[in-house]
Amino acid sequence: MTLNIEATEEAMRTDTRAFAAHPRASFDPAARAAAATDRSGYEPPTLPDAVVHAESVDDVVQALELAHAHQLPVVPRGAGTGLAGGASAEAGEVVLDVSRMNRILSIDPVEMVAVVEPGVLNAEVNAAAAEFGLFYAPDPASTAICSIGGNIATNAGGMWCAKYGVTRESVLGLRVVLADGRILRTGRSTIKGVTGYDLNALFIGSEGTLGVVVEATLRLRPRPVRTETLAAYFPDVEAAGRAASAITAARIQPSILELMDGPTLDAVDRAEGTGHRALGGAFLLAQTDGYGAHLELDAIAEAIGPYASSLHRAADAAEAEALVKARRDAIPSLEKLGRVSIGDIAVPRNRLAEAFAGLEEIAARTGTRIFSVAHAADGNLHPMIVVDPAESITSGPAKAALGDMFHLARRLGGTLTGEHGVGVLKREWVGEELGETSRTLQQAIKGALDPAGTLNPGKAI
Amino acid sequence: MTLNIEATEEAMRTDTRAFAAHPRASFDPAARAAAATDRSGYEPPTLPDAVVHAESVDDVVQALELAHAHQLPVVPRGAGTGLAGGASAEAGEVVLDVSRMNRILSIDPVEMVAVVEPGVLNAEVNAAAAEFGLFYAPDPASTAICSIGGNIATNAGGMWCAKYGVTRESVLGLRVVLADGRILRTGRSTIKGVTGYDLNALFIGSEGTLGVVVEATLRLRPRPVRTETLAAYFPDVEAAGRAASAITAARIQPSILELMDGPTLDAVDRAEGTGHRALGGAFLLAQTDGYGAHLELDAIAEAIGPYASSLHRAADAAEAEALVKARRDAIPSLEKLGRVSIGDIAVPRNRLAEAFAGLEEIAARTGTRIFSVAHAADGNLHPMIVVDPAESITSGPAKAALGDMFHLARRLGGTLTGEHGVGVLKREWVGEELGETSRTLQQAIKGALDPAGTLNPGKAI
Numbered sequence: 001m002t003l004n005i006e007a008t009e010e011a012m013r014t015d016t017r018a019f020a021a022h023p024r025a026s027f028d029p030a031a032r033a034a035a036a037t038d039r040s041g042y043e044p045p046t047l048p049d050a051v052v053h054a055e056s057v058d059d060v061v062q063a064l065e066l067a068h069a070h071q072l073p074v075v076p077r078g079a080g081t082g083l084a085g086g087a088s089a090e091a092g093e094v095v096l097d098v099s100r101m102n103r104i105l106s107i108d109p110v111e112m113v114a115v116v117e118p119g120v121l122n123a124e125v126n127a128a129a130a131e132f133g134l135f136y137a138p139d140p141a142s143t144a145i146c147s148i149g150g151n152i153a154t155n156a157g158g159m160w161c162a163k164y165g166v167t168r169e170s171v172l173g174l175r176v177v178l179a180d181g182r183i184l185r186t187g188r189s190t191i192k193g194v195t196g197y198d199l200n201a202l203f204i205g206s207e208g209t210l211g212v213v214v215e216a217t218l219r220l221r222p223r224p225v226r227t228e229t230l231a232a233y234f235p236d237v238e239a240a241g242r243a244a245s246a247i248t249a250a251r252i253q254p255s256i257l258e259l260m261d262g263p264t265l266d267a268v269d270r271a272e273g274t275g276h277r278a279l280g281g282a283f284l285l286a287q288t289d290g291y292g293a294h295l296e297l298d299a300i301a302e303a304i305g306p307y308a309s310s311l312h313r314a315a316d317a318a319e320a321e322a323l324v325k326a327r328r329d330a331i332p333s334l335e336k337l338g339r340v341s342i343g344d345i346a347v348p349r350n351r352l353a354e355a356f357a358g359l360e361e362i363a364a365r366t367g368t369r370i371f372s373v374a375h376a377a378d379g380n381l382h383p384m385i386v387v388d389p390a391e392s393i394t395s396g397p398a399k400a401a402l403g404d405m406f407h408l409a410r411r412l413g414g415t416l417t418g419e420h421g422v423g424v425l426k427r428e429w430v431g432e433e434l435g436e437t438s439r440t441l442q443q444a445i446k447g448a449l450d451p452a453g454t455l456n457p458g459k460a461i
Numbered sequence: 462m463t464l465n466i467e468a469t470e471e472a473m474r475t476d477t478r479a480f481a482a483h484p485r486a487s488f489d490p491a492a493r494a495a496a497a498t499d500r501s502g503y504e505p506p507t508l509p510d511a512v513v514h515a516e517s518v519d520d521v522v523q524a525l526e527l528a529h530a531h532q533l534p535v536v537p538r539g540a541g542t543g544l545a546g547g548a549s550a551e552a553g554e555v556v557l558d559v560s561r562m563n564r565i566l567s568i569d570p571v572e573m574v575a576v577v578e579p580g581v582l583n584a585e586v587n588a589a590a591a592e593f594g595l596f597y598a599p600d601p602a603s604t605a606i607c608s609i610g611g612n613i614a615t616n617a618g619g620m621w622c623a624k625y626g627v628t629r630e631s632v633l634g635l636r637v638v639l640a641d642g643r644i645l646r647t648g649r650s651t652i653k654g655v656t657g658y659d660l661n662a663l664f665i666g667s668e669g670t671l672g673v674v675v676e677a678t679l680r681l682r683p684r685p686v687r688t689e690t691l692a693a694y695f696p697d698v699e700a701a702g703r704a705a706s707a708i709t710a711a712r713i714q715p716s717i718l719e720l721m722d723g724p725t726l727d728a729v730d731r732a733e734g735t736g737h738r739a740l741g742g743a744f745l746l747a748q749t750d751g752y753g754a755h756l757e758l759d760a761i762a763e764a765i766g767p768y769a770s771s772l773h774r775a776a777d778a779a780e781a782e783a784l785v786k787a788r789r790d791a792i793p794s795l796e797k798l799g800r801v802s803i804g805d806i807a808v809p810r811n812r813l814a815e816a817f818a819g820l821e822e823i824a825a826r827t828g829t830r831i832f833s834v835a836h837a838a839d840g841n842l843h844p845m846i847v848v849d850p851a852e853s854i855t856s857g858p859a860k861a862a863l864g865d866m867f868h869l870a871r872r873l874g875g876t877l878t879g880e881h882g883v884g885v886l887k888r889e890w891v892g893e894e895l896g897e898t899s900r901t902l903q904q905a906i907k908g909a910l911d912p913a914g915t916l917n918p919g920k921a922i
Contacts, residue, residue, distance in 0.1 A: 110706070110709070110710050110811045111709075111809050111810060111811050112709070113809075133712055134712075154655060155655045155659075157653055161653075165626070165630065166653060168659070168662070169626065169630060178898070178902075182898050183898065184898045184899055184902065185896065185898075185899065186899070188807075188875075188876050189809060189874050190807040190808060190809055190839075190840050190841075190874070190875050190876055190879070191807070191810065191839035191840060191841075192618055192622075192627060192807045192836075192839045192840070192841045192876075192879040192880055193807050193875075193876035193878065193879055194615060194616045194666045194878050194879065194880060194881070194882055194883075195876055195877050195878055195883060195887075195891060195894050195895060196883075196891060196894075196895050196899065196900070196903050196921070196922055197663055197666070197667055197671075197903050197906060197907075197921075197922065198616075198629070198659075198662045198663055198665065198666055199899065199902065199903070201629070201659045201662030201663070202658055202659055202662070202663055202906075204659065205655045205658070205659055206658055210658075221714075222712030222713070222714065223712070225712075225760075226753075245571070248571070248572075248573070249571050251594055251595075251683030251684070251686075252683070253682075253683065288752075290751055290752070290753050290757070291749075291751070291752075291753025291754070291756035291757040291760070292687075292751050292752025292753025292754070292756065292757075293752070293753070295752035295753065296751070296752040296753075299686075299752070346649075346651040346652070346653045346654050347651060348572045348574075348650060348651055349572060349652065350571045350572050375653075378651075378652035378653045379651050379652060379653070380651075380652075380653045413650050413651070414649075414651050414654075415649050415651055415653075415654035415656055416656050417654070417655050417656050418651070418653040418654055418655065419653055419655060420655070421655055422655075422656060422657070426656075430656060430657060433656050433657075434656060434657050435646065437639070437643050437644065437645045437646075438645055438646065438647070438657065438660065439657070441639075441645065441660065441909070441910060442657050442658050442660070444909035444910070445658060445663075445906055445909055445910075446658075447909065448902070448905035448906055448908065448909040449902060449905070449906075460657070460658075461657055461658065
């Protein structure tokens with residue numbers, strides 16, 4: 001992304017210069033440009049005024065106290081891998097980057113709990129947990145580059161949450177710095193507990209608008225004793241969607257159930273030199289785990305057999321990993337074709353085939369290319385709109401397609417965003433989904449926690 | 462419970478007579494006495510002024526509009542099986558009873574979702590789900606008599622939540638009437654979704670202080686294809702606690718892991734004519750489910766073998782049900798011995814044995830009789846203080862023991878209440894657990910949602 005730095009210098013508000021008092025603040029244009037947006041493709045019109053590269057809780061407290069004293073807007077930022085513009089910042093705003101707070105503070109292998117700083121990467125938590133035979137369940141496709149703080153800000157999901165739930169189900173407690181610099185602890189270190197309101201869940205998914213997470217107590221789970229993997233190919237994506245719904249209807253709980261359509265398979269093959277597309281017009285990856293994983297995979301094969309053109313059971317862990325990698329490669333492969341706007345709708349699980357049919361209509365109507373992958377076991381689709389590198393993805397046909405997707409999801413009883421968040425890109429549809437009463441209440445809660453509205457203004461709600 | 466009805470008539474506030482305008486309101490002393498408290502043993506000093514027996518959403522709206530217009534305190538009430546006094550009411554208050562709103566509105570067997578009214582009983586939901594091969598996971602011991610609305614108010618748990626999570630993990634969406642009579646929808650009907658703040662989780666466990674639930678969308682799950690059950694007996698409760706921790710440490714996930722101490726086994730035997738106590742000084746019930754249930758139960762038997770004096774595998778479903786019933790019989794059996802105050806602390810799972818040792822000290826120090834059962838897989842203990850029917854359980858030694866339990870839980874890194882809620886009985890310790898910042902924020906949220914403070918005042922926070 002290229003921004004006109006000269007022009008934005010003038011837009012800097014004098015009062016953000018108060019941040020000169022912060023030892024970790026930078027006014028360097030390159031640092032500000034690097035912190036201006038995320039991986040959503042959203043381009044803010046100007047640069048933020050400053051970036052604070054926090055290295056400690058005290059750094060965060062000091063930054064928020066400064067912002068509070070001077071009524072300055074602050075944009076919290078982790079690894080910057082968000083897909084909705086939630087961490088984008090512009091003139092008059094100060095970015096509070098916590099990516100240097102990246103330590104794993106402790107792992108208790110008996111209690112199966114990890115305490116971490118927000119900047120630690122998702123994959124790093126899993127690597128550390130693996131040494132004790134444990135894993136951290138929320139695993140966004142971006143696991144290698146996304147941080148836990150951002151996962152919490154968006155209530156991130158991933159492949160394993162079909163069986164193990166999303167971030168909210170794996171975060172036991174948080175330490176949060178509030179808008180005025182006070183430190184709050186939410187949740188607890190026990191599995192259960194109901195003392196007081198669930199502030200923990202309130203902060204998870206709040207996209208940095210209620211406070212800045214500086215520490216998280218994560219629930220780890222035992223690595224399954226056994227894992228089995230199946231790749232299935234189908235004539236087309238509707239058939240794959242019907243097969244996924246058949247697994248749900250057959251009362252089977254896969255740990256992973258990922259779907260990719262034909263155009264996405266083409267893109268992955270081209271980027272990675274694989275040969276998936278030759279085997280079918282759509283792909284379903286199913287994994288089961290636990291003591292009966294082999295028996296449960298048999299049941300899946302039986303349920304989807306009538307829809308599939310071929311089934312391939314992974315012979316070993318390496319083959320299984322190659323199949324999972326194909327799914328993780330989807331977004332990077334599409335990014336080689338042009339600029340990508342990643343949709344994130346969720347629909348009831350038995351309406352997946354209708355959703356795919358609807359997406360084809362949207363592509364035809366708006367003249368866009370739409371590639372689709374889905375976390376099929378929980379009805380969460382990622383339709384990816386790919387446009388020419390010179391084209392905008394936040395206006396024109398791409399924008400129209402995004403709006404149509406939202407209305408498709410709503411028509412099928414679904415939602416605007418399954419796991420990426422609202423950010424700036426989806427703000428205009430939030431009111432329609434939530435309704436007036438809910439939105440008013442959400443704003444009242446925001447007002448109760450951040451009365452001056454300095455935390456990530458204009459995002460999420 | 463006997464209350465002095467004459468005396469309380471005089472205490473009635475003139476303005477609650479405004480409820481005479483409500484078609485479902487009753488001022489009958491017997492109705493008011495029946496709605497004055499729950500199963501906690503808490504006895505309010507006076508009777509509530511009136512009871513509204515709501516039969517529809519409109520009845521609830523009208524009641525809250527009246528309360529809002531006249532600034533009258535309202536106590537929402539379901540089946541009245543709460544264990545913390547959360548539904549207790551006194552002079553000047555109006556009870557809003559939703560137990561007659563008890564319909565199952567729909568079950569979608571493909572999507573595995575049920576939409577229900579708040580007064581439907583937990584067991585009724587499970588019976589209806591079973592017809593489709595499904596179940597509703599949160600299963601409090603009181604399943605036969607407790608209602609879904611109350612389960613939501615307390616974020617209730619139960620036996621199966623070791624594997625399947627508590628109420629929060631099984632409620633997808635709510636329809637709530639707010640303090641001023643407005644209707645709010647929270648959550649959604651899809652498995653995933655992150656649009657806006659998680660108001661759904663905020664209402665779950667809020668003990669009727671933020672709104673009145675009039676409809677809930679529940680997540681159902683497939684009934685396991687296979688279930689295996691094991692009863693183990695131990696020389697003493699500390700050994701049983703160590704065995705439970707050994708299961709966690711061995712990375713095994715039972716669907717049920719229930720512990721009972723020797724005195725509780727004695728009480729169950731006496732009430733039910735069973736013979737558990739002869740087999741050991743403590744009892745652990747383990748259940749596994751899924752395709753590999755038999756293999757997983759083998760792993761449990763191996764992990765706890767070194768601690769157990771004997772192991773008995775259930776030969777069939779009837780034998781398994783008898784073992785589960787023994788656990789469900791615990792509270793009713795103890796109620797035959799005297800008045801029971803049911804504790805509800807939760808501790809980290811590897812500190813169960815220490816918790817039991819601490820409870821023995823508390824019993825000795827306070828001169829009380831304490832019987833203990835525990836949801837061992839999530840560290841949630843229910844120590845039951847049994848006193849003479851003539852004695853108080855909200856003052857004297859019983860109260861002292863309850864306070865000591867809380868401090869024991871805190872010393873072990875735990876919490877005041879795992880699944881029953883705070884109600885009135887545990888209010889005095891809430892501030893100590895939450896801390897000043899959290900409590901201030903919770904009150905700010907309460908203020909944002911219920912500015913006049915008319916909903917269930919004095920409860921929960």
